[in-house]
Amino acid sequence: MATSTSTESSLLAMPKGVSLWRDAWLRLRKNKLAMFGLGFLLLVMVVCLLTPWIAPYGYEEQDLRLGAVSPSAAHWLGTDTFGRDLLTRILYGGRVSLLVGFVATAVALVIGVAYGAIAGYVGGKLDAVMMRFVDILYALPIMIFIILLMVVFGRNLLLLFLAIGAIEWLTMARIVRSQVQNLRDQEFVEAAMSLGLSPSAIVVKHLIPNALGPIIVYTTLTIPSVMLLEAFLSFLGLGIQPPESSWGLLISYGVETMEEYPWLLIFPGLALSLTLFSLNFLGDGLRDALDPKASRD
Amino acid sequence: MWRFIAVRTLQAIPVILTVITVTFFLVRAAPGGPFSSEKAVSDQVKAALEEQYRLDLPAYEQYFAYMVDLFRGDFGPSFNFPSRSVNELIFQGLPITLELGLYAMLIAVLIGVVAGVCAALKPNTLQDYIPMSLSMIGICMPSFLLGPVLVLVFGIWLDWVPISGWGNSAGDKLLPSITLGAMYAAYIARLSRSGMLEVLSQDYLRTARAKGLPEYIVIIKHALRGGLLPVVAYIGPAFAGLLSGSFVVETVFQIPGLGRFYVQAAFNRDYTMILGTTVFLASLIVVFNLLSDILSAWINPRLRYQFRK
Numbered sequence: 264m265a266t267s268t269s270t271e272s273s274l275l276a277m278p279k280g281v282s283l284w285r286d287a288w289l290r291l292r293k294n295k296l297a298m299f300g301l302g303f304l305l306l307v308m309v310v311c312l313l314t315p316w317i318a319p320y321g322y323e324e325q326d327l328r329l330g331a332v333s334p335s336a337a338h339w340l341g342t343d344t345f346g347r348d349l350l351t352r353i354l355y356g357g358r359v360s361l362l363v364g365f366v367a368t369a370v371a372l373v374i375g376v377a378y379g380a381i382a383g384y385v386g387g388k389l390d391a392v393m394m395r396f397v398d399i400l401y402a403l404p405i406m407i408f409i410i411l412l413m414v415v416f417g418r419n420l421l422l423l424f425l426a427i428g429a430i431e432w433l434t435m436a437r438i439v440r441s442q443v444q445n446l447r448d449q450e451f452v453e454a455a456m457s458l459g460l461s462p463s464a465i466v467v468k469h470l471i472p473n474a475l476g477p478i479i480v481y482t483t484l485t486i487p488s489v490m491l492l493e494a495f496l497s498f499l500g501l502g503i504q505p506p507e508s509s510w511g512l513l514i515s516y517g518v519e520t521m522e523e524y525p526w527l528l529i530f531p532g533l534a535l536s537l538t539l540f541s542l543n544f545l546g547d548g549l550r551d552a553l554d555p556k557a558s559r560d
Numbered sequence: 561m562w563r564f565i566a567v568r569t570l571q572a573i574p575v576i577l578t579v580i581t582v583t584f585f586l587v588r589a590a591p592g593g594p595f596s597s598e599k600a601v602s603d604q605v606k607a608a609l610e611e612q613y614r615l616d617l618p619a620y621e622q623y624f625a626y627m628v629d630l631f632r633g634d635f636g637p638s639f640n641f642p643s644r645s646v647n648e649l650i651f652q653g654l655p656i657t658l659e660l661g662l663y664a665m666l667i668a669v670l671i672g673v674v675a676g677v678c679a680a681l682k683p684n685t686l687q688d689y690i691p692m693s694l695s696m697i698g699i700c701m702p703s704f705l706l707g708p709v710l711v712l713v714f715g716i717w718l719d720w721v722p723i724s725g726w727g728n729s730a731g732d733k734l735l736p737s738i739t740l741g742a743m744y745a746a747y748i749a750r751l752s753r754s755g756m757l758e759v760l761s762q763d764y765l766r767t768a769r770a771k772g773l774p775e776y777i778v779i780i781k782h783a784l785r786g787g788l789l790p791v792v793a794y795i796g797p798a799f800a801g802l803l804s805g806s807f808v809v810e811t812v813f814q815i816p817g818l819g820r821f822y823v824q825a826a827f828n829r830d831y832t833m834i835l836g837t838t839v840f841l842a843s844l845i846v847v848f849n850l851l852s853d854i855l856s857a858w859i860n861p862r863l864r865y866q867f868r869k
Contacts, residue, residue, distance in 0.1 A: 399575050406804050407822070407838050411586055414826045414834070491702055495808065498704045499823065511704075518708040518812070522716055532705045539700040 287476075290552040297548020300541035307538055311357045318355070320348040323506050333526060341526045343516065349527065353534050356508040360535070363424065363509075364490040370428025371489075372482055375435025380466050382436070383443030394440070397433050405430045409492070413501040423502055427489050438481055442474035476553035483546035487539045494535055510535040564857050572850050579842040580630065584623055587831045626835075635836035646836035653818035656726060660809065660817060661802040663733060664741035668798065671741075672748025673791060679749070680756035680787070681779070691749060698746030703805060707739040707812040726815040736813045740806060744798045748791055756787035789856070796852015800845035 291297055310317070319338075325345045334341045340349040382393040412426050446452060447470070455465050471478075494511030496502035503509040510531050517528030617625070629636060635646035675691035682688055701709075714735065715723035722732040759765065760783055768778045807819025814820075818837065825833035 398571075399578055407841060408582075408586075410823075410826055411583065411834065411838060414829065487700075495702060495704060498808075499811070500827075514705055514708075518704075521708055521712050525712060528708055528712065532701075532709065535702075535705065536697075536700050539702075540696065543696065543700060 283476075287549075287552040291548050294548040294551065296544040297552075300544035300548065303537065303541040304545065307357060307541075308361065311354060311361055314354040314358055318348075318351040320351045324348070324351075333524075340530045341524070343527055344520060344524070349513075349530055352508045352513060353510070353531055356510045356513050356531065357534060357538075359503055359507060359509040360490050360493060360511070360538075363420075363427070363493040364486045367424045367427040367431065367489045367493070368482060368485045370424060371431035371435055371485055372478070374428065375432035376439050376471065376478065378432065379436035379439025380443050380471060383440035384447060384462065384466050384470065386444070386447075390440075394437075397436055400430070401433055406492075409496065410499070410501060413496060420503070423493065423496065427492050431485050431489060435478070435481055435485070438477050439471075439474055442477060443470050446470050446473050480546060480550045480553055483542060483549055487542040487546070490535075490542075491539065561858065565854055568850055568853055572846050575846050576843050579846070580627070580839050581623075583835055583838045583842075584626060585619075587835050588619060588622075630839065635840070636832050638830060638833045638836075646833055649821055649833065650818065650836060650840055653816060653821045656815060657803065657806050657810070657817035657819060660726075660733075660736060660740060660806055660815065661799060663737035664744070664802050664806075665795070665799055667737055667741035668744035668748055669791070669795070672745040673752050673788065675745070676749040676752030676791075677756055677779075677784070677787075679753045680760065683757060688753075692753065695746035695749040698742045698749075701742070702808075703739050703743060704808045704812060706742055707735070707809055710735050710739060711812075724814045726813070726817075736809050736815060739812070740802060740809045743805075744802065747798070748794065751790045751794055752788055755790045756783060759783050759787040762786070793852065793856040796848050796850075796855065799852075800848045803845060803848070804841060 325347055332338060332342050332346075338348050338350065340353065342348055343352070378393065378397075382390045409426050409430070412422070416422055443466070452465060452469060455469050460468070490510075493502055493509065494514065497509045497511030498515040500515070503512050505512065513531035514528065514535065517524075517531055521528040626636070633647075635650065638644055638646050638649060672695075675695065679688040679691045711723045714720050720731075721734055722729045723735075725732045726736070727733065765778060765782055768782045769775070773781075804819075806817060807823050809815070810817045810820040811823055818841065821833065822837045822841070824830075825837060
């Protein structure tokens with residue numbers, strides 16, 4: 264249903280030369296919150312990429328005589344109890360948080376798309392078995408397992424990526440599967456088959472590109488939930504280890520000393536919340552723009 | 561309906577079995593024996609300990625023995641508190657966690673439904689924008705941040721409520737419950753808004769109005785029942801989420817609930833305790849999901865059809 268209407272509307276739009284993507288971009292541009300989110304994210308990403316060159320101090324640079332001072336001209340966001348510059352630590356923390364967000368999402372994306380596409384394209388018994396497996400994983404209390412995993416196998420970043428990525432692919436697999444199922448019976452796929460294209464080429468060249476809209480939307484919404492997970496694990500002391508910094512870790516330090524030095528909690532908290540805010544707004548906006556039918560909740 | 565319940569219950573069993581098996585072998589795969597960090601003990605003591613915890617048996621025999629114990633409702637002794645069983649510790653923490661979860665759920669449903677319905681009644685006005693923006697804050701502010709911020713503002717700066725504890729002084733249950741419930745209130749607000757918006761455009765509401773019913777009866781009697789279906793379907797998973805999310809709040813506010821035991825056990829490498837709490841929490845969560853599925857199938861008969869072939 265959804266796909267046939269979108270083909271119709273793109274056919275209708277064709278004389279005016281407005282492609283689906285351009286159309287989506289026009290719609291997205293009207294959404295102020297989504298554009299704010301996009302702008303803020305670009306800013307954060309550029310700043311975090313450039314951190315080693317623009318950070319005012321080193322992230323391990325201590326000034327114990329200074330101790331924790333409130334925001335000032337020398338230290339815009341103040342310093343922590345070791346006299347480390349908070350702005351610098353937030354910037355470096357942002358690098359880690361974003362890195363975890365993007366890499367773990369990429370892991371989830373690859374697994375989810377491959378799994379969903381195979382289940383959807385092959386169908387039948389294989390599909391039923393594969394989807395039952397997803398149902399079982401869905402029912403597992405994932406947080407508990409991740410904590411268990413971090414405790415049992417130690418706290419390394421790579422494992423964190425894999426663990427988070429390995430649980431976030433479930434919804435992606437479901438979305439891709441249903442998209443592929445819908446697309447599989449359409450004429451252009453039959454045409455591709457009759458031209459002798461192999462199944463894998465059909466999936467990669469024809470089916471996945473046509474399912475790209477929902478994939479992009481869901482990817483944008485996965486990043487914040489992954490970042491949240493990382494922040495939470497670091498908060499518990501199971502994620503990123505000091506002297507490295509990440510937003511979750513900075514927040515957990517901030518909590519310990521918030522009575523005397525509230526800025527140590529407030530600024531890292533703002534950094535995390537605003538970034539999550541932006542990602543969610545952008546994701547919602549993209550969903551409205553790319554997939555108007557699915558925007559009900 | 562009975563068929564639906566039977567099928568869904570049967571489906572829950574492999575999930576719980578998977579949880580037990582995966583957890584069991586994960587914990588066994590952990591590096592370092594449970595007593596390796598302790599002071600040197602004589603071989604006799606070690607052997608006695610190993611026998612007590614059945615570590616002298618091969619892994620698969622341990623597994624089956626554990627399964628048999630579980631079947632009788634026995635989670636075995638705790639590594640760290642040898643005189644106490646995991647059962648005791650679980651049932652000491654459980655009532656507190658359940659109480660916390662219940663309050664949080666009440667707050668979430670109450671605030672969420674009121675905010676969502678208000679927003680849906682006047683879409684795209686301030687009455688819509690304000691609660692919906694607030695709900696976005698609820699979603700983007702994780703509980704480990706919201707909790708401390710609430711403590712800082714209301715506990716320390718304003719000094720209105722106690723900053724930690726559970727049931728020791730008046731009002732100390734308020735902040736933890738709000739912290740835990742906030743995110744779910746936000747989701748419920750969004751769900752009930754979209755659910756109500758969809759129902760409000762239906763013909764049967766026009767009929768209800770056309771036959772002269774006052775607006776509040778139209779809303780309360782006719783629109784709410786359909787519009788809040790997504791919320792009902794969400795309550796089970798939400799309660800499951802509340803239970804597994806409660807350890808953050810329990811850690812932040814120092815509440816001696818199940819979640820705090822779990823985190824402590826994880827840090828102390830109290831393997832039997834980890835195993836016991838994981839299996840227990842996970843089964844609880846699966847059962848709540850099952851109940852919520854049954855509840856939503858009961859309210860919405862269309863969901864039952866997929867099992868009537």
